[in-house]
Amino acid sequence: MTTTGADRDAEGVGSWWWWGRRRSAVLDVGLAAVSALECAVEGVGFADKASLPVPVGVLFGLVVGAVLLVRRRWPIVVVLVSIAVAPAEMGFFMGIVGLYSLAASDVPRRITAALAGMSTLAVFVVTVVRMRQDVAQADVGPPDIDPSGWYVPSVALFMTLGLNAPPVLFGLYIGARRRLMESLRERADSLEQELSLLADRAEQRAQWARQEERTRIAREMHDVVAHRVSLMVVHAAALQAVALKDPQKAVRNAALVGDMGRQALTELREMLGVLREEAVPAAPAAVPLAAVGRAAAAAAEAAAEDGPCLDALEALCEQSRLAGAAVELVVVGAARPYAPEVERTAYRVVQEALTNVHKHAAGAKVVVRLAHRDAEVAMQVENGPSDAAVADAGLPSGGNGLVGMRERVVRLGGVFVSGSTDAGGFKVSAVLPTGSA
Incomplete structure (x- = not known):
């Protein structure tokens, strides 16, 4: 042949x-x-x-x-x-x-x-x-x-x-x-x-998805725990300062610390419980890592679905007031319901900005502005210079707060801006497209 x-x-x-x-x-x-x-x-x-x-x-x-x-x-x-x-x-x-x-x-x-x-x-x-x-x-x-x-x-x-x-x-x-x-x-x-x-690309996509889901889960954990723990540290410092001078105020501060700790533990337990339910049922050897990452991300989102929204901003500001910060909330426009991810993102931006105020500008006056517009919702948290008479709470900073806020806002197609003000303070602004309610 x-x-x-x-x-x-x-x-x-x-x-x-x-x-x-x-x-x-x-x-x-x-x-x-x-x-x-x-x-x-x-x-x-x-x-x-x-x-x-x-x-x-x-x-x-x-x-x-x-x-x-x-x-x-x-x-x-x-x-x-x-x-x-x-x-x-x-x-x-x-x-x-x-x-x-x-x-x-x-x-x-x-x-x-x-x-x-x-x-x-x-x-x-x-x-x-x-x-x-x-x-x-x-x-x-x-x-x-x-x-x-x-x-x-x-x-x-x-x-x-x-x-x-x-x-x-x-x-x-x-x-x-x-x-x-x-x-x-x-x-x-x-x-x-x-x-x-295709297998190589699938592996690359799976690796990228795992990294993305780790980031999202870490962001959710940070938002759930960091704010309340920061307030607990602030109240603990205040409790130490007034324990001997004003026992009644010390008792109130201690009660607030206990309530915030229980709330933080409850939210953390709920999130970990959802993660366990989503990721554990199948045998680890039979579940691809990308599927586990997606399940974990879905768990993180599910844990936050019933979480706080824009209606809870007043309560959030009140917690900071109880910690000794002068917080003013200004709302412009008629409030209306938004998509859950829009409300959660707006709330988390304000929450993280207030946490940064407690960490880096103790005693500063804070103005929280919320504007309801036709096709978007805008929020701004601006604080003045730190009050030198107020002792620093010594809160650690991981340097990821602003990064996490920017990622959240950009993920929804919004705009995020942060920076120092002429008066020596700091300002965080974000605009989110509302989409369909």
Whole structure:
């Protein structure tokens, strides 16, 4: 069986030249040996007819028959040689194998058809001449049939097609089958590469999703716990300062610290409970990490769905007032319901801004502004300079408060601005598109 051009290009000239496998080389050597032996035997008769020495005819036949060795590399050469030696009545086996090799190769079909036609014509002419000579010499045949008429050409045509048509048709079938298999193999390789790329992209997306969900969960935990714990620290400092001077105020501060601690623990327990319910039911080995991340994010969102909204801003400001801060709440426009994520984000921005005031500007006056507009809701928390007479509560700062606020606002398509004011204070502003309620 011959190889296609793609196979030859891929294999190139290696340790087995143009053969890709050892058995292919052994097969071609065997066919070439058979062809050389046939041509050598036929070379004896050619030498007698051409008045040449017999060794010359035998040597010529061996060389001609050995051409079949290159049938995989140059099938056109094999067919042309078989056509050239056809008048010498040799190389019929080489012609049959050469036609098969040519039809099964990647040679253009018009060239294959032309060479097959030339080979058929050459064999037909040689067969007609040989049969007429044999009939004339033997002087046999049906008495009512003239050998010089249609009988000899018809038999010669039948014999010629019987010799040349089967190898050509079989070669075309093998070549088409091989090209189909190569196409299927290339398609399978392409699909495998695409699947590998999709798997890599899926892993990248899963890694990105895990990182995103970690950030979101950390943001929710920070918003739930940091504000109340900060107020607890402020009240604890105030409790320490007035414990001996004003026992009644100390008792009130202690009660506030206890209430805030219980609220923080309740919110934390609810969030962890939802996380546990969403992420634990399936076996860890059976759940992809990306699915766990999405479940955790959904849990964090679910834990905050029933959380505070814009209606709770007054209570939020009151907690800061009880901690000793002078907080003023200004509302502009008619209040109306918004999407839950809009209300939660607005509340968290104000909450985190008030927490930063307790951390970095203890005793400063704070103005919280909330504006209800046609297609958006705006909030601003502005504080003046810190009161030097008020002791610093010593609250730690992780440096993620402003980053978390900006991420929340940008995630909803809003605008977030923060920075120092000319009066020496700090201002946080955010605008959120309201969307549909």
